[in-house]
Amino acid sequence: MKKIAVNLLFILGLIAANKIQAQENMKWPELDSFHATAMSSFHAAEANKLQPLRDSAASILAKSKALQASQVPSGYNATVLKPLLQQLTNECKSVNDAVVGKKSDSNLRPLVMKAHNTFHEILSKEK
Helix, strand or coil: CHHHHHHHHHHHHHHHHHHHHHHHHHCCHHHHHHHHHHHHHHHHHHCCCCHHHHHHHHHHHHHHHHHHHCCCCCCECHHHHHHHHHHHHHHHHHHHHHHHCCCCHHHHHHHHHHHHHHHHHHHCCEC
16 A cells, blocks of 8 residues: 555656646747737737837837747747747738838738737647
8 A cells, every 4th residue: 555655646746747847848938028028019009009019119029039039949839830930020020110111000000910910829829
């Protein structure tokens, strides 16, 4: 009976260690950094408030480039995500170009909504 209890504790320890490792594999600092920078602007744009986006478009583009260049953690499917990360960077560049070109809100909003939707698609690809 004692052997069974020891073996059971050992197995439970292995399961816990695997869960901790899986959580470590899911950490993606560049994703978190992009999210922290972009989401307040993206969500404001949903409510037709585009000044936050105008103020942070260059930073959002820089964060998307850093995210695209980063190594996709093992908890994610890199084959699926790499094209989406490229798409996100392209869309963030379009947003920044529109801001620099002083495009109207009606021109800017669809661009930011595309980037916002692509980011949510990336988030939906977590394993």
